[in-house]
Each structure stands twice: as C-alpha cells, then as structure tokens.
Amino acid sequence: MVKKVLGDRRAIATLLLPAMAIYVLAKLVPIAWSFGLSLFSGNPLRGFKFVGVQNFVKFASDPAALKATQVTLTYAFVVTIGQVVLGYLLALLYLFVLKNASSTIRAIVFFPTVLPTVSVALLFRGFFAIGDNQGPANSLLNAMGQPSLEFLGSGMGTFFVAVMMELWRSMGFYAILLYAGLVDISNETLESARMDGASGFRLVRHIVVPLSLPILLSSVIFSLNATLKVFDGLLALNNGGPGTETTPLTLFMYLTSFQYAEYGYGSTIAIALTLLCLVFTLVIFRSSRRDITQN
Amino acid sequence: MRSSLRIRNQIGRIFSVAGIVLLLIVVVYPQFWMIAGAFKTQAEFFNNPSWALPESLNLDNFVLAFKQANLGQMYLNSALVTFPSLFFILSLGVAAGYVLEVMVFRGRNTLLLMFLAGIMVPGQMILVPLFMFYFRVGLTNSLWPMIITYTAMGLPLTVFLMATYFRALPREIFEAATMDGASMIRSFFSIGLPLMRNAIVTVAMVEFFSIWNDLLIALTFTTKSSLATIQVGLLAFSDEFGSIQYGPLFAAISMNILVVLVFYIFLNRQIMAGLASGSLKG
Numbered sequence: 153m154v155k156k157v158l159g160d161r162r163a164i165a166t167l168l169l170p171a172m173a174i175y176v177l178a179k180l181v182p183i184a185w186s187f188g189l190s191l192f193s194g195n196p197l198r199g200f201k202f203v204g205v206q207n208f209v210k211f212a213s214d215p216a217a218l219k220a221t222q223v224t225l226t227y228a229f230v231v232t233i234g235q236v237v238l239g240y241l242l243a244l245l246y247l248f249v250l251k252n253a254s255s256t257i258r259a260i261v262f263f264p265t266v267l268p269t270v271s272v273a274l275l276f277r278g279f280f281a282i283g284d285n286q287g288p289a290n291s292l293l294n295a296m297g298q299p300s301l302e303f304l305g306s307g308m309g310t311f312f313v314a315v316m317m318e319l320w321r322s323m324g325f326y327a328i329l330l331y332a333g334l335v336d337i338s339n340e341t342l343e344s345a346r347m348d349g350a351s352g353f354r355l356v357r358h359i360v361v362p363l364s365l366p367i368l369l370s371s372v373i374f375s376l377n378a379t380l381k382v383f384d385g386l387l388a389l390n391n392g393g394p395g396t397e398t399t400p401l402t403l404f405m406y407l408t409s410f411q412y413a414e415y416g417y418g419s420t421i422a423i424a425l426t427l428l429c430l431v432f433t434l435v436i437f438r439s440s441r442r443d444i445t446q447n
Numbered sequence: 448m449r450s451s452l453r454i455r456n457q458i459g460r461i462f463s464v465a466g467i468v469l470l471l472i473v474v475v476y477p478q479f480w481m482i483a484g485a486f487k488t489q490a491e492f493f494n495n496p497s498w499a500l501p502e503s504l505n506l507d508n509f510v511l512a513f514k515q516a517n518l519g520q521m522y523l524n525s526a527l528v529t530f531p532s533l534f535f536i537l538s539l540g541v542a543a544g545y546v547l548e549v550m551v552f553r554g555r556n557t558l559l560l561m562f563l564a565g566i567m568v569p570g571q572m573i574l575v576p577l578f579m580f581y582f583r584v585g586l587t588n589s590l591w592p593m594i595i596t597y598t599a600m601g602l603p604l605t606v607f608l609m610a611t612y613f614r615a616l617p618r619e620i621f622e623a624a625t626m627d628g629a630s631m632i633r634s635f636f637s638i639g640l641p642l643m644r645n646a647i648v649t650v651a652m653v654e655f656f657s658i659w660n661d662l663l664i665a666l667t668f669t670t671k672s673s674l675a676t677i678q679v680g681l682l683a684f685s686d687e688f689g690s691i692q693y694g695p696l697f698a699a700i701s702m703n704i705l706v707v708l709v710f711y712i713f714l715n716r717q718i719m720a721g722l723a724s725g726s727l728k729g
Contacts, residue, residue: 178599
C-alpha cells in the first residue's frame with residue numbers, strides 16, 4: 153500500500169509536469185533547434201537556406217572564429233590556474249594562519265563574488281583608465297617611477313586587466329570552496345604528521361595537498377566551465393576590443409546572431425562552445441579518475 | 448636557541464599581518480575608490496589625482512544618475528524579472544526534486560540525469576531559437592521572455608540540488624506519513640517543504656545572484672530601453688555618458704554595489720554556503 157502511494161501517478165504528474173514542461177520547451181527543444189539551425193544560413197527575415205555542414209567548414213577556416221576560440225581558451229586556462237592557485241593559498245591562510253579568527257576576513261574577501269560583473273568591469277575600467285585622469289593603477293605606476301600605461305588600448309593590456317578583474321572577483325569564492333575541503337582533513341591526520349616532524353611547508357606539500365586533490369580537481373572543472381563561458385566581463389570591460397582582440401566565443405556568437413543576424417552560423421558557434429565545455433570536463437574527469445584508481 | 452625561535456616566530460607574525468593587510472587593501476580599496484568617486488564633481492575628476500578623496504559629500508551625482516539613467520525604472524525591471532523567476536524556479540524545482548527523489552516510479556533516474564545534463568550547456572545554445580519563438584508568439588516587448596528563460600536555465604541546478612537534499616532525509620518519514628493516510632501531495636506540503644526550508648534558502652541565494660547579475664539573457668531580450676534591467680541599463684549608460692560625466696556613472700555603479708552589499712551584510716553566511724554548494728553551476 154505504501155508502494156502504491158509512493159508511486160501515485162497523479163501526484164507525480166502534478167508535482168513534476170510543470171517543471172518538465174518548462175525545461176523541455178525552453179531548454180531541450182531550443183538545444184535541438186540550435187543543432188537544426190546550424191545546418192542553415194540566413195534569418196527569419198531573409199529566409200533560411202539549407203547549407204549542410206558548410207557553417208562548420210566556415211567555422212574551421214574563419215579567422216574571427218579561430219581568434220575567438222583562442223581568446224576563450226587562453227582566458228579559461230590563465231584564469232582557472234590563477235583562481236585555483238590563489239584560492240588555495242587563501243584557504244591555507246584561513247586554515248593555518250588566521251584559524252578561528254578568519255570568518256570576517258573570509259566574508260570580506262568573498263564579497264566581490266556576488267557583485268554584478270558589469271559593475272566590477274566598469275569599476276576596473278575606471279581603475280585602470282578614466283579619460284585624461286588615468287586612474288589609481290597608473291598613479292601607482294607613476295609613484296614607482298614608471299610611465300603610465302594605456303592598459304585598455306591594447307589587446308594584451310585589456311586581457312591583463314580582465315584576468316586581474318576576474319581573479320579579484322572570484323578568489324574569495326574559490327577560497328571558500330577549497331577551505332571547505334581543507335577543513336575536512338581530520339585534525340588527527342594533521343596531528344600525527346606533526347608528531348612525525350612535518351611542519352610548515354613540508355606539512356602542506358606532503359600531507360595537505362595530496363589530501364585535497366579531489367576538491368582541487370573539482371574546482372578546476374568548475375572554474376573551466378565558468379571561464380569558458382566568459383561573457384559579461386569582457387563585454388563590459390572593453391567591448392571585446394580593441395577591435396576583436398578580446399572577443400571570446402560567447403560574444404562572437406552573440407554578435408553573429410543578433411548584430412549580423414546570422415542565426416545559422418551563430419548556432420554553429422554555440423555548438424562549438426558547448427563541445428569545448430563538454431570535452432574539457434570529460435578529459436579532466438577521466439584523468440582524475442585514472443589517478444584515483446592508480447593510487 | 449630559544450630566543451632565536453621566538454624572533455623567527457615574531458618575524459613570521461609580522462609577515463602574515465602584512466600579508467593580510469595587503470589582501471584587505473586589494474579587496475576593499477577598489478570598491479571604496481568607486482564609492483568615493485560617486486561624490487566627486489567633474490572638476491575634481493579632471494584636476495585632482497585619481498586617488499584623492501572627494502572634497503564634499505553631496506548627493507548630486509546620485510540624483511543625476513537616477514534622472515538621466517532612469518535608475519529607478521531599471522531597478523524595478525530587475526526586481527520584476529528576478530522575483531517571479533525565483534518564485535517559478537523554486538516552486539517548480541523543489542516539487543520536481545521531491546518527486547524524483549522521494550517517489551518511486553520507473554524512469555526517475557533517467558529524468559534526473561536529463562535535468563543534470565542541462566547544467567553545463569551554455570546559454571548561447573538556446574538564445575536564438577528562444578528569440579525566434581518569443582517573437583513568433585508575440586511575447587517580445589515584455590519581461591516574460593526573461594522570466595521564462597531564467598526559469599528554464601535555473602531549473603536543472605535547483606532540481607539537482609533539491610534531489611540531493613531530499614536524499615539526505617530518512618525515507619521512513621514519508622513512508623510513515625503514507626501509512627497515516629497522507630497523500631504524496633499532502634506530505635510534500637506538510638512535511639517536505641517545512642523540512643527543506645534551509646535548503647530552499649540556500650538554492651534561492653544561488654539563483655538570486657545568477658539572475659540579478661546576469662547580462663547575457665537580459666541583453667538578448669531587452670528589445671526596448673524601458674525593459675532594461677539594471678545590468679543592461681548600466682552598460683548602456685556607461686556607453687552613452689561614461690566618457691563625459693564620470694560622477695553620475697560612478698554613482699550608478701556604486702548604487703549597484705551598495706544594493707548587493709546591504710543584502711550581503713545580513714545574509715553573508717547563507718550566501719557563502721549557498722554559492723559554495725551551488726558550485727556545480729557553470
């Protein structure tokens with residue numbers, strides 16, 4: 153009788169169908185639709201023309217697409233490494249230096265995580281250059297006897313500011329994520345390692361790091377997944393520029409679809425981006441699995 | 448030997464204090480600088496060094512920002528999009544998580560996996576078809592496209608997290624309730640929901656910030672300026688006036704920071720816990 157109630161079809165339908173309906177209609181169907189669109193060129197006003205895999209061929213040889221892929225990959229790699237390393241250092245700081253007194257500092261360092269990216273990008277834009285008055289970053293350079301730099305005037309400079317900005321925004325988040333993993337390492341393990349004479353750097357290197365590898369790996373996966381989708385930061389910071397120097401795949405897709413109304417090609421770019429996320433997640437997941445089984 | 452150890456300890460302490468102070472400066476100073484800028488006049492921006500404090504604390508820039516950028520309308524739009532989306536995500540997502548974890552029927556694991564698969568897919572993958580669809584059914588020029596899209600994008604993570612939280616509850620609770628004659632819908636409302644209160648707050652935090660701070664969806668479905676959310680409007684305001692009038696722009700950005708700060712001061716514990724547990728989201 154319990155089985156029957158637990159499997160009550162009317163209850164299942166009432167509670168599950170609304171969520172299913174929205175999810176299927178506004179997520180799954182559009183995903184399938186995008187795959188379909190990628191085989192066409194044009195838009196609703198001009199009409200669509202079936203072109204087969206031509207959009208994919210175009211993507212592979214389009215300098216703009218390759219540039220955007222390169223921007224996305226470089227950004228994702230650099231920021232992921234930075235986020236995880238900085239986050240881990242902060243987590244170690246919280247755990248071993250600040251100990252129980254760290255909750256206020258944790259909260260302060262975390263705060264930029266919840267700030268709107270648009271605000272943070274505009275803040276950094278001003279911080280590195282506001283018109284003739286060059287912003288505190290250049291004031292600092294001048295104070296150290298260096299000439300001012302036009303950070304947002306070059307692709308490299310913009311990229312540098314974008315990376316700094318994202319690290320500033322998210323290091324507190326990764327610190328909390330990794331700190332939660334570090335706290336789980338039992339005090340007994342740490343104590344016995346200390347009794348054996350491990351301390352400071354060696355304790356971290358030989359005991360703490362190996363034990364926190366799983367959480368480090370999931371942070372890397374999470375971070376790659378978020379940074380491969382970078383959009384608002386680079387758009388608000390310098391409009392993907394100068395030129396298209398810092399235009400990632402997400403922004404390239406957006407402009408292709410909504411500025412140039414190339415719906416088919418836009419969908420092709422979206423598919424490429426999705427595949428990129430999928431491939432990286434699977435590769436890291438697989439390699440981490442192998443490590444665990446080997447040990 | 449002893450005293451050299453003590454000196455080493457003291458040097459270590461000085462280094463860590465210096466490191467922590469530096470960390471706090473790096474985190475806090477840019478925000479402080481932005482808010483200070485909201486009180487500067489145009490002349491101060493041009494004549495004083497960028498790190499100088501404002502000469503007076505008047506609110507002219509804020510008033511100008513509200514007038515020129517129509518900030519009030521934008522905050523209203525943001526609220527009108529965020530809270531209905533949150534309501535739909537939570538009510539539909541919690542119910543679905545309950546069914547997929549507590550109830551017993553064939554195919555529920557497949558359905559859960561199907562929701563899970565949606566977490567990683569980037570928003571770009573659904574934008575164009577949705578744009579065409581909303582246009583066809585005449586929803587463009589309203590806030591509905593944003594609300595529907597945010598709901599669809601927020602559901603996978605919510606369903607997945609809620610299913611995890613329901614898994615942690617002992618099944619006996621629900622079995623006992625059925626023995627007492629409660630229907631599953633009734634035990635959802637009288638047992639499931641009350642027990643999930645904290646979990647719901649946690650998920651609400653994750654979804655609130657991802658919607659309130661979003662630019663991609665809002666930018667795509669803002670077909671006229673009166674529909675702009677605060678993030679879209681702020682970007683437009685910066686493009687239009689950013690290089691002419693720094694004061695109002697800084698005031699508008701500061702407002703955007705301060706609104707979140709007020710939330711954060713009261714709820715930082717829940718927010719930090721929530722975002723860390725929602726870290727699956729891409």
